[in-house]
Amino acid sequence: METVLIEGFRKDFTLFTVIVLAVAVISWARSLQRVLRRESSRREFIFWTVLWGSAIAVICWPGLTDQVARRFGVARGSEAVVYTSLLILFYLMYRIYAYLGSVDHEITRLVRELAIRDAEHTGNK
Amino acid sequence: MNVAVVIAAYNEESHIAKTIASIPRAITGVNGVDVVVINDGSKDQTAQEAKKAGAIVLSHSLNRGQGAALETGFEFVRRKGYDAVVTFDADGQHKGSEIEKMLDPILKGETEVALGSRFLTSKRESNVSFSRKAILKAGVLFTKVISRLHITDTHNGFRAFSAQALQQIRLRQDRMEHASEILELIARHNISYKEIPVVITYTDYSRKKGQRNSNALRIAWRMLLYKLERGR
Numbered sequence: 001m002e003t004v005l006i007e008g009f010r011k012d013f014t015l016f017t018v019i020v021l022a023v024a025v026i027s028w029a030r031s032l033q034r035v036l037r038r039e040s041s042r043r044e045f046i047f048w049t050v051l052w053g054s055a056i057a058v059i060c061w062p063g064l065t066d067q068v069a070r071r072f073g074v075a076r077g078s079e080a081v082v083y084t085s086l087l088i089l090f091y092l093m094y095r096i097y098a099y100l101g102s103v104d105h106e107i108t109r110l111v112r113e114l115a116i117r118d119a120e121h122t123g124n125k
Numbered sequence: 126m127n128v129a130v131v132i133a134a135y136n137e138e139s140h141i142a143k144t145i146a147s148i149p150r151a152i153t154g155v156n157g158v159d160v161v162v163i164n165d166g167s168k169d170q171t172a173q174e175a176k177k178a179g180a181i182v183l184s185h186s187l188n189r190g191q192g193a194a195l196e197t198g199f200e201f202v203r204r205k206g207y208d209a210v211v212t213f214d215a216d217g218q219h220k221g222s223e224i225e226k227m228l229d230p231i232l233k234g235e236t237e238v239a240l241g242s243r244f245l246t247s248k249r250e251s252n253v254s255f256s257r258k259a260i261l262k263a264g265v266l267f268t269k270v271i272s273r274l275h276i277t278d279t280h281n282g283f284r285a286f287s288a289q290a291l292q293q294i295r296l297r298q299d300r301m302e303h304a305s306e307i308l309e310l311i312a313r314h315n316i317s318y319k320e321i322p323v324v325i326t327y328t329d330y331s332r333k334k335g336q337r338n339s340n341a342l343r344i345a346w347r348m349l350l351y352k353l354e355r356g357r
Contacts, residue, residue, distance in 0.1 A: 108189045108299050112197045115163070115183040116204070 010060055021059050028052035126208040127157045128228065131198030132180075133191045134162050134215040138169040145178040147221035148213065154232045161201060162215075163194040192303025196296040203291060210291060214282045223323050227285040230319050237290035238311060238318040240276060241283030245322035271305070271349075274312050276320065280304045283323050290316050
């Protein structure tokens with residue numbers, strides 16, 4: 001297969017790239033469906049659009065990551081993708097941890113309120 | 126002045142009645158003493174035994190931790206307008222006869238918070254093991270660094286608070302980290318406190334029920350996260 005020009009659109013789509021592209025397009029379409037049905041927020045839709053859009057762009061313009069990486073002083077596009085993915089993953093982990101903490105706190109508040117109301121209701125002062 | 130003695134209890138059916146009975150109902154300068162037991166999702170008859178022993182019982186439908194149970198007791202005390210609250214362990218480690226000396230400086234207006242300390246009594250009175258003492262001493266150092274408070278016993282469940290202090294001490298830590306959080310809140314809000322010598326009696330039962338020394342690292346980690354979250 002002919003290798004693609006760095007700045008150009010990919011011309012040699014292998015079976016693997018087609019499958020990955022299809023998964024990215026379908027996933028984005030599902031997030032669009034969810035926001036149109038008001039099952040998710042616009043902010044969430046923008047996040048998934050950026051994520052899947054980036055994946056589609058990298059598949060269709062494989063030289064893109066190298067160009068972006070060089071601007072940030074990273075030698076190769078693949079390295080930049082790994083570093084960025086790690087940062088995003090750590091940030092998401094932190095957000096999930098914080099969310100779990102707030103849910104845990106809400107459960108305690110609910111259990112507390114029920115305990116106090118039950119005691120008052122049963123005449124326990 | 127009306128006082129509530131708050132006891133957080135989890136699976137304490139064998140000891141709770143005895144603990145409640147040890148609490149004096151007549152204290153100089155106090156009109157009435159109510160015992161409030163927070164049954165923290167026990168799987169045994171703790172609530173029933175506590176009711177039979179004459180306590181006011183609040184029951185958590187799920188086990189949420191000692192910190193959560195104490196804060197439930199505190200919230201009940203705030204809503205009912207008690208003038209002071211004493212926290213007391215359910216497992217018989219504390220002496221009911223020492224409640225009066227814990228309340229004394231608060232009743233006299235000398236302080237807003239009284240903190241029990243096993244290290245201010247003679248070595249023979251509190252039978253603390255060497256390993257537990259080492260962990261507690263490390264806790265003292267940790268508290269000095271994190272909260273800048275000079276306390277000799279940072280994890281003693283025997284405490285007393287005035288109603289005014291309780292308005293500022295609102296616990297968010299559900300588990301054993303609440304002990305460090307109480308000290309952090311005292312420091313943050315500049316609440317006056319005094320350490321009172323108290324006797325802690327370890328029994329085979331209380332050792333089995335109590336915290337493992339290995340929990341200390343987890344407590345320290347949770348407190349560091351709490352401090353980061355609070356922005357200081």
